[in-house]
Amino acid sequence: xxxxxxxxxxxxxxxxxxxxxxxxxxxxxxxxxxxxxxxxxxxxxxxxxxxxxxxxxxxxxxxxxxxxxxxxxxxxxxxxxxxxxxxxxxxxxxxxxxxxxxxxxxxxxxxxxxx
Amino acid sequence: xxxxxxxxxxxxxxxxxxxxxxxxxxxxxxxxxxxxxxxxxxxxxxxxxxxxxxxxxxxxxxxxxxxxxxxxxxxxxxxxxxxxxxxxxxxxxxxxxxxxxxxxxxxxxxxx
Numbered sequence: 001x002x003x004x005x006x007x008x009x010x011x012x013x014x015x016x017x018x019x020x021x022x023x024x025x026x027x028x029x030x031x032x033x034x035x036x037x038x039x040x041x042x043x044x045x046x047x048x049x050x051x052x053x054x055x056x057x058x059x060x061x062x063x064x065x066x067x068x069x070x071x072x073x074x075x076x077x078x079x080x081x082x083x084x085x086x087x088x089x090x091x092x093x094x095x096x097x098x099x100x101x102x103x104x105x106x107x108x109x110x111x112x113x114x115x
Numbered sequence: 116x117x118x119x120x121x122x123x124x125x126x127x128x129x130x131x132x133x134x135x136x137x138x139x140x141x142x143x144x145x146x147x148x149x150x151x152x153x154x155x156x157x158x159x160x161x162x163x164x165x166x167x168x169x170x171x172x173x174x175x176x177x178x179x180x181x182x183x184x185x186x187x188x189x190x191x192x193x194x195x196x197x198x199x200x201x202x203x204x205x206x207x208x209x210x211x212x213x214x215x216x217x218x219x220x221x222x223x224x225x226x227x
Contacts, residue, residue: 004158033213043204043217056212090158094213103149104213106158 002027004093004107012113018079021110025072025093031055032074033104034066037088046089049074078112086114117142119207121218128195129226136190136221138205143183145207149215150179150190153202162203163190195225 005024013019025032033056034046045058049068066076072093078085088111092104118141128134138148147166151159163172163179165188171180178191188205202222206215 006158031213033215035215042219043206043215045214045216048213056214058214092159092213103161103164104215105161106151108156108158 004091004105006089006091006107006110008110009108010111010113012115013081014115015081015083017081018077019081019112020075020077021089021091021112023074023076023091023093023107025074025091026105029093029095029105030072031094032068032072033092033094034074034076035090035092036060037090037109038084038086043090046076081114083114085112087112117145117207117209117216119205119216119218121203121205121221123221124219125222125224127224127226130195130197132195132225133191133193134195134223136192136203136205136223138188138190138218140186140188140207140216142209143186144209145183146210148179148181148188148205148207150177150188151204151206153204153220155201159204192223195223197225197227199223200225 007022031050033048037043048056052068063079068074088109090109092106094104120139149164150162165172165181176193181188202220204220206217
């Protein structure tokens, strides 16, 4: 069974640009969560999607947005990039159900560098 | 606001040693707690999940305990191996959502 796939693995952008990251969950998983990892702030929750609906959201500005498609694949978009957006963006998927019974499976991440 | 702290930030031990990693959280009303492993340049791998009603979970050489009342969890690694070298993260959820609140991690080096 294929794991969580994130594309691209690496991205270099300049300030002011926008970027779209993609995440394909494990087959059958309907929940997709996104996290940002930086040396200063660690791992922080961005948002979670389930059945094409955003079910939970972290404390990030509106420049960070996401969506989920009917096949459970998810994209996140960051507009008007800032230097501080440089980070490893991780996606995780999980089966439907109570979180206590379902472990999240993480992708390898997309490393975004903003110059 | 929930805060998760991991001590020490880094740890270096010789192969074969038993070791304990610590995780503390400020709000004891957690839903569950998980331990993850992260290898350089890679994503996270879930190691153990402890529900709020449980006291411990075991998987192979790993044992995780949870004391909600004191806001603490420990990850015990028996007979450490160089392949155990990685960053270990603990994370809690406060409700039935998938929103994980992570600690800053402990970077472990097991020397051959």
